[in-house]
Structure formats: C-alpha cells, structure tokens
Amino acid sequence: MNKIKSFLETKIFFDQYLFISIALISIIGVFFLFSASQGNFETTIKQSLFVLLGLILMFAVSQPDPDFFKNNALIFMLFSIFLVLLTFLIGKEVNGAKRWLDLGFLTLQSSEIMKITLPLFLAAYLYNKPLPISLFHTFITLALILFSANIVRIQPDLGTSLVILVAGLYILFLAGLSWKFITVSIVIFIFSLPFIWNNFLEPFQKQRILTLLDPSADPFGSGWNIAQSKIAIGSGGLGGKGYQMGSQGHLDFLPEAETDFIFSVIAEEFGFIGVCILLSIFLFILLRCFYLAINARDRFCRLTIGGLSLLFLSTIFINLAMVVGIIPVVGMPLPFISKGGSSLLSFYIAFGIIISMSTHKKLMQK
Amino acid sequence: MIDLNERISEKKNFFNRLIIVYIFFGFLFTYFIYRIFSLQISSYSDYEIASLKNKTREILIQPMRGIIYDRNGEIIVNNVPSYNLITNPSGILNIDELILEISKIISLSNNDIKNIKEKFFLRKKLNRELVLKRNLTVEEIAKFKVRNYKFPNVFIAERYTRQNLYPFLFSHSIGYVGSPSEEYIEEVMLEQNQTIKETIFKYSNGFLIGKTGLENIYDKELRGIYGTKIYEVDASGRLLEEKSITKPVNGLDIHTSLDIRSQKIAHEKLKNRRGAVVAVEISNGAILTYVSSPSFSVNKISNGLSQNEFNDLLNDEDKPFFDRAGQGRYSPASTIKPAIGLFGLDKNLINWAYTINDPGYFILPEDGRVYRGWKENGHGNINVSDAIIESSNTFFFSLAYRSEIDELVDHLSNFGFGKNICVDCFLPDKGLLPTPEWKMNTHNFGWYKGDTVNLGVGQGYLSATPIQLAYYSAFLANKGELSDFSFVQNKENNGKTVFFTNQINEKDWKKIHESMIGVIESPKGTAGRLKILKDYIIAAKSGTVELVSTDTKDDYKIIREIEGQRDHAIIIAFGPMPNPKYAVSVVIENGESGGSVAGPVAIEVLNALVNNE
Numbered sequence: 001m002n003k004i005k006s007f008l009e010t011k012i013f014f015d016q017y018l019f020i021s022i023a024l025i026s027i028i029g030v031f032f033l034f035s036a037s038q039g040n041f042e043t044t045i046k047q048s049l050f051v052l053l054g055l056i057l058m059f060a061v062s063q064p065d066p067d068f069f070k071n072n073a074l075i076f077m078l079f080s081i082f083l084v085l086l087t088f089l090i091g092k093e094v095n096g097a098k099r100w101l102d103l104g105f106l107t108l109q110s111s112e113i114m115k116i117t118l119p120l121f122l123a124a125y126l127y128n129k130p131l132p133i134s135l136f137h138t139f140i141t142l143a144l145i146l147f148s149a150n151i152v153r154i155q156p157d158l159g160t161s162l163v164i165l166v167a168g169l170y171i172l173f174l175a176g177l178s179w180k181f182i183t184v185s186i187v188i189f190i191f192s193l194p195f196i197w198n199n200f201l202e203p204f205q206k207q208r209i210l211t212l213l214d215p216s217a218d219p220f221g222s223g224w225n226i227a228q229s230k231i232a233i234g235s236g237g238l239g240g241k242g243y244q245m246g247s248q249g250h251l252d253f254l255p256e257a258e259t260d261f262i263f264s265v266i267a268e269e270f271g272f273i274g275v276c277i278l279l280s281i282f283l284f285i286l287l288r289c290f291y292l293a294i295n296a297r298d299r300f301c302r303l304t305i306g307g308l309s310l311l312f313l314s315t316i317f318i319n320l321a322m323v324v325g326i327i328p329v330v331g332m333p334l335p336f337i338s339k340g341g342s343s344l345l346s347f348y349i350a351f352g353i354i355i356s357m358s359t360h361k362k363l364m365q366k
Numbered sequence: 367m368i369d370l371n372e373r374i375s376e377k378k379n380f381f382n383r384l385i386i387v388y389i390f391f392g393f394l395f396t397y398f399i400y401r402i403f404s405l406q407i408s409s410y411s412d413y414e415i416a417s418l419k420n421k422t423r424e425i426l427i428q429p430m431r432g433i434i435y436d437r438n439g440e441i442i443v444n445n446v447p448s449y450n451l452i453t454n455p456s457g458i459l460n461i462d463e464l465i466l467e468i469s470k471i472i473s474l475s476n477n478d479i480k481n482i483k484e485k486f487f488l489r490k491k492l493n494r495e496l497v498l499k500r501n502l503t504v505e506e507i508a509k510f511k512v513r514n515y516k517f518p519n520v521f522i523a524e525r526y527t528r529q530n531l532y533p534f535l536f537s538h539s540i541g542y543v544g545s546p547s548e549e550y551i552e553e554v555m556l557e558q559n560q561t562i563k564e565t566i567f568k569y570s571n572g573f574l575i576g577k578t579g580l581e582n583i584y585d586k587e588l589r590g591i592y593g594t595k596i597y598e599v600d601a602s603g604r605l606l607e608e609k610s611i612t613k614p615v616n617g618l619d620i621h622t623s624l625d626i627r628s629q630k631i632a633h634e635k636l637k638n639r640r641g642a643v644v645a646v647e648i649s650n651g652a653i654l655t656y657v658s659s660p661s662f663s664v665n666k667i668s669n670g671l672s673q674n675e676f677n678d679l680l681n682d683e684d685k686p687f688f689d690r691a692g693q694g695r696y697s698p699a700s701t702i703k704p705a706i707g708l709f710g711l712d713k714n715l716i717n718w719a720y721t722i723n724d725p726g727y728f729i730l731p732e733d734g735r736v737y738r739g740w741k742e743n744g745h746g747n748i749n750v751s752d753a754i755i756e757s758s759n760t761f762f763f764s765l766a767y768r769s770e771i772d773e774l775v776d777h778l779s780n781f782g783f784g785k786n787i788c789v790d791c792f793l794p795d796k797g798l799l800p801t802p803e804w805k806m807n808t809h810n811f812g813w814y815k816g817d818t819v820n821l822g823v824g825q826g827y828l829s830a831t832p833i834q835l836a837y838y839s840a841f842l843a844n845k846g847e848l849s850d851f852s853f854v855q856n857k858e859n860n861g862k863t864v865f866f867t868n869q870i871n872e873k874d875w876k877k878i879h880e881s882m883i884g885v886i887e888s889p890k891g892t893a894g895r896l897k898i899l900k901d902y903i904i905a906a907k908s909g910t911v912e913l914v915s916t917d918t919k920d921d922y923k924i925i926r927e928i929e930g931q932r933d934h935a936i937i938i939a940f941g942p943m944p945n946p947k948y949a950v951s952v953v954i955e956n957g958e959s960g961g962s963v964a965g966p967v968a969i970e971v972l973n974a975l976v977n978n979e
Contacts, residue, residue: 130372131372131375131376131379170387173383173387174380174383174384174387176376176379176380176383228420228601230405230413231413231416231417231420232417233402233405233406233413234405234406234409234410234412234413234414234416234417235410235413235414235416235417235418236406237406237407237410237414238406238407238410247417247420247421247598248417248420248421251420251421251598251599251600251601251606252600252601252602253420253421253600253601267402267406268417271406272402272403272406272407275402275406279395279399286388290384290388293380293384294377294380294381294384299373299376299377299380302377302380303380306380306384310387313391317391317394317395317398320398321394321398324398324401324402324405326397326398326401
C-alpha cells in the first residue's frame with residue numbers, strides 16, 4: 001500500500017485540485033455548448049471528444065520533468081514559427097483569413113501553439129539572466145515577442161496576436177524588467193497612440209473601437225452584437241431563464257453563441273447566480289496557479305507558471321470584457337467553454353505544463 | 367551561478383510582480399462583476415422587456431368596414447369576397463415544380479409567375495404567405511378544390527372588396543373608398559393606440575379609407591378597430607409560433623335614410639343630363655334622395671381604375687365627379703317668390719288683398735332701367751297669390767323695390783340660403799346670400815337698388831345648391847320649422863330652425879301652400895301640365911334661370927343655339943297636400959323650362975316616395 005502511494009508520488013505527476021476543477025469546468029462547458037448550439041449533437045459530441053483528448057493530453061504533458069521543457073524550448077519555438085509560416089503557404093482560407101492548417105481530423109489553428117511556446121521559450125531564455133534584465137536581453141526578448149505577435153497579426157488574427165503579445169510581456173515583466181524601462185515605454189506608448197491608430201489598424205478594427213464608445217450609434221452594425229449580448233445577459237436576471245430556455249441564444253439574436261458569446265448564453269439561462277458559480281471555478285483555478293507559482297522549485301518554473309496562468313487569466317478577461325461591451329469585439333474564446341479544437345487543446349497543454357512544473361521536486365542530491 | 371541572497375531577492379521580486387498583476391486583474395474583475403450586476407440585477411426589467419420585444423412580433427389584423435343600408439334595411443354597400451390562391455412557402459421545396467403543377471389546373475400569366483418567383487425566397491425565409499393568383503373564378507375554385515389533396519401547402523383564402531350594389535346611384539351621397547396616405551394611417555393607428563406595422567389585410571386593396579361622401583364622413587364609425595396577433599420570431603424575422611390573438615372589431619353598420627327606389631327613379635329620369643335631385647322627409651330632415659348627374663361607377667374608383675378611364679372621367683365636360691346636389695350653385699329664380707311674398711306679408715308691405723298692375727315690366731324709378739317679366743303684356747291687376755301661381759315678375763320686382771335689403775337677407779337666411787343646413791354632407795357648399803358688405807368686399811361696388819329688385823325674382827347674385835333648395839321647399843312645407851338635414855338620423859344635437867314672426871300665422875302659411883298648389887292645379891298655373899302625372903295634390907314652384915339676359919323672345923332664340931347658354935330648369939315641390947310628408951328640389955342645367963322639364967322629374971320622385979309607403 002505504502003509502496004503504491006510512494007510510486008504514485010514519485011512516478012505519477014498529478015495535481016488533483018487543478019485536474020478536478022479543469023475537468024469540472026470542461027464538463028460544464030460541454031453542457032453549456034449543447035444549449036448554445038441549440039441542441040446540436042454533432043457539435044456536442046465533437047467537443048466532448050476534444051475534452052477527453054485534452055484531459056489525456058494534459059495528463060501526458062505533466063509527466064516529463066520541467067527540464068525537458070527548458071531544454072527543448074527553442075525547438076518548440078522554432079517549430080511553432082514554422083507552423084505559422086506554413087499556414088501562409090498551405091493554410092485554409094476562411095472569410096479572408098488564413099489561420100488554419102488542415103490536418104484531416106482537426107483543423108489546427110497554428111497561432112494557438114505559439115501562445116504557449118513563446119512564454120515557454122522566453123522563460124527558458126531569461127531564467128538565468130542577472131537582475132535587473134539588461135537592456136540587450138530586453139531588446140532581444142521584445143524583438144522576438146513583436147515578431148511572433150506580428151506574424152499572427154497579419155494572418156490576420158488580432159485576438160490571438162494580442163494574447164501572444166501580452167503573454168510575452170508578462171514573462172518579461174515577471175522576469176524582472178527594470179521599472180525605469182517600463183515607465184519610459186508606457187510614456188512612449190501613450191504618445192504613439194495616434195500613430196498606431198492611423199497606421200496599424202484596419203478600418204473595421206477602428207470601427208469596433210468607435211462602436212464600443214457609443215454602441216447605440218450603430219445598432220444594427222457592429223454595435224448590434226454587443227447590444228444583443230447585453231440584452232441576453234441582462235434578461236437573465238438573478239436566476240436565469242432556465243437551461244435551453246434563453247430566447248436570445250435560441251432565436252439567433254446572439255451572434256457566435258457557440259464561441260465568442262457563449263458566456264452571454266450562460267448568463268441568459270442561469271442568471272447572476274450561474275455567472276458567479278462559473279467565475280468562482282475560474283477564480284479557484286487562478287488562485288491555485290498563484291499558489292503554485294510562488295512555491296515553484298526554481299526561477300524557470302516560476303516564470304512559466306506565472307506567465308501561462310496570466311495568459312489564461314487574460315484570455316478569460318478579454319472574452320468577458322468583450323461580451324459586456326467593455327472592450328471591442330476581437331474574437332476571443334472563453335477557455336474550456338467555447339467551441340473550438342485548437343484553443344481548447346492549447347489550454348490543456350498549458351495546464352499540463354503548469355502541473356509538470358509544480359509537481360516535479362528538484363532532486364537536491366544532484 | 368546565482369548565489370542564495372540573489373535567489374531570495376529574485377523570488378521576492380517575482381512574488382511582488384505577480385501580486386501586482388493579480389491585483390490589477392482583481393480590480394478589472396470587480397468592475398466586470400459590477401457591470402454584470404448592473405445588467406442582470408439593476409437594469410433587469412429593461413433588458414427583460416428588450417428581450418421580449420426582440421422575440422415577439424405584433425401583426426395587425428384589419429377589421430371589416432361596416433355595411434351601409436338604405437332606409438328599408440336593404441344593403442347599399444357591402445364587403446364582397448374574392449378568392450385568392452395562396453401558398454405557405456415554408457413547406458415548398460421547389461417553386462418551379464409547384465408553378466408547373468398549378469398551371470395544369472389554373473392558368474398563371476407570365477406576370478403572375480414572375481411575381482411568384484421574385485417573392486418566393488424572402489417569403490419562405492420569413493415564413494409569410496405568398497399569393498399565387500388573385501380573384502379566382504368559380505370554375506378555378508372548383509377545379510382546385512377537387513385536387514386539393516395534391517397541394518398540401520396551397521389553399522384558397524378570402525379577400526374582400528368594397529362593393530356598392532348600385533354603383534352609379536350613390537356616387538355623390540355615399541361616395542367611395544380608396545388607399546389612405548401614410549400620414550392618415552398613422553393618425554388612425556395613433557387613435558387606436560397602435561403603430562403602423564405588418565398587417566393581415568381583409569381587403570384585397572389593403573388599407574381603406576372613405577374618400578368622399580358618407581364613406582368619408584362616417585369613416586371613423588365604419589372603420590372598426592384593428593386586432594393583433596402576436597408571434598414569436600427569430601432574429602431574421604421569421605414567424606415561429608402564434609402566441610396570442612386579439613380579434614379585430616368590425617366597423618359599425620350604418621343605416622341611412624336614403625331610399626334606393628326613389629334614388630333609382632331620380633337617376634333614370636335625369637337621363638344623364640347635368641343636374642341634381644334632392645328629396646327629404648319633412649318631419650325629421652332625413653335625406654331620402656340625393657342624386658347628381660351624370661354619375662360614375664364608385665366600384666371602379668374603389669377597386670382600381672386604369673389611368674385612361676380615370677382621365678376620361680376627369681376630362682369629361684359634364685364633370686361627373688362634381689356633386690351638383692351639394693356643391694352646384696344655381697340661382698333660385700322664380701322658386702324664391704313664395705319666400706319674398708312671405709317677407710312682404712311679414713313686414714306689412716302687402717296683404718293678401720293687395721294688388722298691383724302688371725304691364726309686363728317694372729321700371730326702376732332711380733335710373734329708368736326696365737326689368738321684364740316672362741309674359742309680354744303682363745298679368746294685369748294681380749295679388750300675391752296669383753303672382754306666385756302665374757309667376758309675375760313685376761309684382762315681386764316692385765315688392766323687392768320696397769324692401770330693406772338687410773331685412774330681406776335676414777328673412778331669406780331662415781330658409782337655409784347662404785348657410786350649411788346638412789349635418790353629414792360631404793363638403794357642402796353654402797351657396798351665396800349676397801349682402802351689401804359682401805358686394806363691397808368682393809366687387810368693390812356699393813349695393814344698388816337694382817340688386818334688391820333682382821333678388822325679388824331670385825336672380826342676380828343669389829345662388830343656392832339643390833340641397834338648399836330642398837331645404838327651402840321643406841321649410842315652406844313645414845310652415846317655418848325644420849330640422850337640419852341628415853343622411854343618418856342618430857345625432858342627438860340635430861339643429862333646428864324656427865321662423866319667428868308676429869305677422870305670419872297658420873292662415874298665411876295655408877294660403878302660401880294654396881298658391882303653390884295653384885302652380886300645378888290652377889288653369890293659370892305655370893306647371894299645369896304636371897297635374898296628370900299624379901293622383902294626389904302637390905304644391906310646387908318652378909323657375910327658369912336665365913344665364914344670358916335677353917330683352918325679347920327672338921333674342922333668346924339666338925342665344926339658345928348654344929346649349930350652355932340655355933336657361934336652367936328648376937323646381938321645388940312638396941306633398942302630398944294638405945299634410946306634406948316629402949319635399950323635393952330638381953335642377954336640370956340648360957333644361958330651359960322649370961315646369962315642364964324639371965317638374966316631371968320632381969313628380970316621379972315624389973310618386974316613388976308616396977306610393978312606396
């Protein structure tokens with residue numbers, strides 16, 4: 001008995017808190033998706049298979065020692081850049097955007113992989129640099145972040161590119177970027193905003209931002225989505241309209257109900273109480289990550305756990321802020337809930353890495 | 367390698383920075399929760415209403431207009447069904463196939479087919495009905511009915527048209543319906559606490575309003591109240607499920623005092639000549655006959671008329687749209703004489719024994735101008751009674767000459783001249799009762815004595831519509847007391863005019879009636895030939911309206927070569943005497959003789975009313 005327990009502790013790497021809470025939220029997600037897809041069995045079964053695959057993948061990824069990820073970070077990084085570039089050549093074009101690689105059983109969104117490999121590589125690059133990070137390393141890191149974010153942006157996939165950008169910046173920040181540099185950057189950023197507005201944003205992106213400032217000015221254009229989403233959320237009230245009873249979701253008023261706006265469906269059908277329960281599970285996962293990050297065995301693990309968990313946090317926040325109209329519609333799924341293969345699997349992998357980093361103890365005798 | 371101190375400070379630094387980011391997001395999430403709270407809890411009812419509004423669509427249901435009856439309860443205006451072939455496109459997979467199958471039993475024109483194909487996909491998407499063919503014939507209906515089982519998604523539905531069963535008889539009294547303007551629909555909807563929206567129509571022509579006549583005057587009563595159907599809809603506007611229905615309330619039926627039989631007689635006897643007939647029931651002012659000629663078919667106007675047909679009507683020189691009965695202005699001519707006689711008696715200018723010598727003309731002392739009568743050598747010594755019977759102009763010229771114009775105008779206004787005497791007529795004209803002020807304002811001339819003299823024989827500026835003449839006739843018949851005229855007698859505030867006088871008594875009224883009876887019955891009467899047209903006693907006064915002033919009969923022969931210069935024929939009459947029930951007025955433009963041309967029409971109309979009792 002003791003033998004088995006000790007075997008499990010030393011050979012099997014498993015964090016029951018994260019595993020159970022992620023499995024729980026995934027199951028809840030499938031349950032919600034069934035309603036959001038208006039009872040579409042194909043979508044629901046497909047999503048269930050992804051969840052199952054994801055959980056297995058998460059378990060598998062958490063088995064190797066963190067050093068494996070540290071040592072191979074460069075290979076992963078190069079591989080993901082290769083995949084993104086490959087997408088430009090043989091990618092599947094949908095609505096004028098080339099984001100997907102057709103793998104037969106799965107259309108892989110290549111940028112989703114970069115979302116993980118970039119923070120991982122940056123952590124591996126920066127973990128042994130003296131504090132504060134020198135200007136040279138800062139610029140190397142920034143160049144890599146901007147390069148990665150930019151090749152995704154021109155796909156175009158603004159949402160994912162933003163996430164890649166912030167994920168990279170988190171690592172840089174957590175690794176000990178000097179405060180002086182941060183202050184100067186923020187000042188420069190603010191002064192260059194008009195320049196960015198005029199030169200880097202597509203007209204439809206500008207429109208989204210303008211719509212955000214005054215959604216009523218354009219009720220049936222870009223503002224329509226936000227307005228309908230607000231109606232869905234607001235009409236849910238305290239207790240919601242009941243499972244599969246949401247009229248906004250079921251009568252097609254909500255756009256992208258299965259992906260970007262699935263939170264609105266949940267809020268409509270389960271009300272404020274349902275929203276609070278859902279958010280508590282997310283909060284639990286985040287707090288667990290925080291605990292794991294500060295107790296990690298070394299600087300590489302700390303940076304990786306911190307960076308990936310902030311990536312998770314940012315994705316959730318961007319999605320939630322989008323559906324209630326705090327920020328423009330950018331196309332961001334709600335992790336573990338929204339329909340979609342690549343983004344779903346990428347988070348299972350991310351948590352697999354987090355579990356690996358937190359469960360493998362450093363062999364002190366080495 | 368990094369030493370221990372450095373490791374500790376690095377760990378502390380990491381902890382601080384992670385905390386900063388978590389706190390930053392903590393604030394953002396707090397704000398997010400606040401937003402969700404304000405949406406779901408604070409503004410819940412607003413959003414609940416918005417969501418309800420989103421998913422429900424209210425559709426109006428048109429009510430049916432009320433039916434219009436005549437005084438005997440016979441229908442004049444009805445809603446007549448026509449049958450349309452309709453499909454529910456949601457159940458149709460291949461429209462071309464359906465068109466092919468339908469064409470085998472019911473012929474579809476190329477236009478029909480084009481129309482069907484154009485509308486099919488949108489109607490299908492929105493789950494709305496699509497009309498395949500309008501106005502099916504009985505044969506087509508029968509053909510379809512036996513093969514109904516082949517077409518589960520096709521059915522026959524009723525749509526109505528507004529039909530006047532006597533399309534030419536009531537064109538000016540009841541009028542016609544048509545499509546209202548957007549503003550008018552809005553007004554109606556506002557009145558019924560609705561807004562303009564998708565509507566299920568009962569009528570083929572959609573929204574209807576009364577454009578003229580009683581259809582217009584009683585539009586509000588006839589119109590009814592719109593019902594509503596509430597559907598659940600999806601974001602694309604597709605109807606999903608009927609949730610509730612509030613049935614429309616059909617318009618009120620209207621029972622008029624119009625009499626189909628006399629209306630028909632009047633129309634026939636006018637023989638499409640330009641003119642008008644109005645007949646009323648004296649006791650309550652109910653309009654029984656109201657005909658303007660020539661007429662037009664209201665059904666064509668209501669249910670679609672080609673532009674050419676419409677232009678023909680508009681450009682017709684006889685102006686069929688013009689309501690001569692209520693808007694045509696004619697000089698009363700000699701028909702005014704009983705009223706002038708009454709004026710003389712009332713003001714003590716004459717009495718029944720008073721006579722003058724009538725040499726055939728009257729000379730105005732002021733300027734020596736000659737006013738002629740119709741009889742070359744005059745009527746000799748004549749009193750007022752004979753002056754009415756024989757229609758002496760000289761008698762009334764000289765009586766008018768002795769009258770104060772202001773008093774005379776006051777007197778005549780009692781008889782309905784110069785004012786609206788109808789409660790529910792469509793755009794009634796007031797005619798003209800001229801006064802010195804009016805002349806000064808419009809012609810910039812003072813009032814001459816000669817104007818008053820002309821007024822004495824109903825010529826000059828004085829003009830009246832046929833319905834005013836009928837009122838005048840009824841007022842004489844009822845001895846100076848009369849209700850305002852109306853087509854529908856349910857108004858409580860029906861006005862009544864009473865002639866106040868100290869001088870005129872029952873005996874005087876009787877003598878006036880006797881004089882007017884004499885117009886037909888006396889050997890000297892001007893309308894003696896009407897005597898044989900009836901078997902009861904009628905009082906009347908004919909008139910001949912001079913359009914061109916001539917001095918001799920020969921001169922008139924010259925001007926009558928042009929039809930439009932011929933005299934108008936005019937008559938007022940009431941009967942049966944001695945207790946008259948009906949009064950009538952007839953005007954026939956360029957008919958030349960009041961007694962022999964307008965007279966027979968008046969008698970026939972009275973016959974129709976009297977014999978129908």
